[in-house]
Amino acid sequence: MIEAENLVKTFGSTHALRGISFTVKNGEIYGLLGPNGSGKSTTMKILAGILRPTSGRVLVDGVNVSENPIKVKEITGYVPETPVLYESLTPIEFFNFIGSVRRIPGERLNEMVETLVKAFGIEKYLGELIGSLSFGTKQKVSLISALLHDPKVLILDEAMNGLDPKSARILRELLLQFKGEGRSIVFSTHVLQLAEMICDRVGVIYNGEIIAEGTVDELKKFAHEESLEDVFLKLTESQDEIFAVVQALKERL
């Protein structure tokens, strides 16, 4: 379970988060949706213990992330928006490195690597330098490395980015399986159809605040809209702007 309580984050004069609270229960996929720059990655980094909040706190299974980041990292898998990997290692060297840092027993590590490498179809890249891999393959390496220790909690920041349709479907099925096993998953995405398909609840973040939260059906009722895309555009006050921009383009082109 993840409990984010009144998270505030400032970077100099930028108010990235203005008091964000939400809970992700065991066996729940929570979608964090918001326009560029609204504060999704900042929230994810704070949840993962990569960034400290200016104020507020995060509890993962009751453990305060700022007070005990190591304990939280033991049960958490974090996939950043952009893969952070060692470019001069091969994927297999990187997985072994992660395995030793996380003290995963050799046999278990080999088993996990074999299963996940096969699932995401990267067998032929295991001996190549990470620096030479495509963005999507790096993303798969990043995902696999976040899953090797069988985390109870998953924090996925636009994790489907760059994945081909087959791998995206595999990840989707994997997340639904994890949910069934009682794990907690926070998932940020700009792909609203995907959020509609897999999220039990979503939070819409705008200018560092959660402006609406609920199941997709609840949000549709609340906003009197038929699709999550229309709900999102209405809540983030984008509908009128889009109309004006499209009109201006039509007149000029």
Ligand SMILES: Nc1ncnc2c1ncn2[C@@H]1O[C@H](COP(=O)(O)OP(=O)(O)OP(=O)(O)O)[C@@H](O)[C@H]1O
């Ligand atoms: N390290 C930093 N230093 C200064 N400002 C930052 C830093 N990280 C984030 N910000 C600012 O905080 C705000 C929120 O950024 P954040 O990356 O969380 O948005 P986001 O919702 O993830 O955006 P995107 O959809 O584009 O990935 C933005 O104004 C951003 O410029």
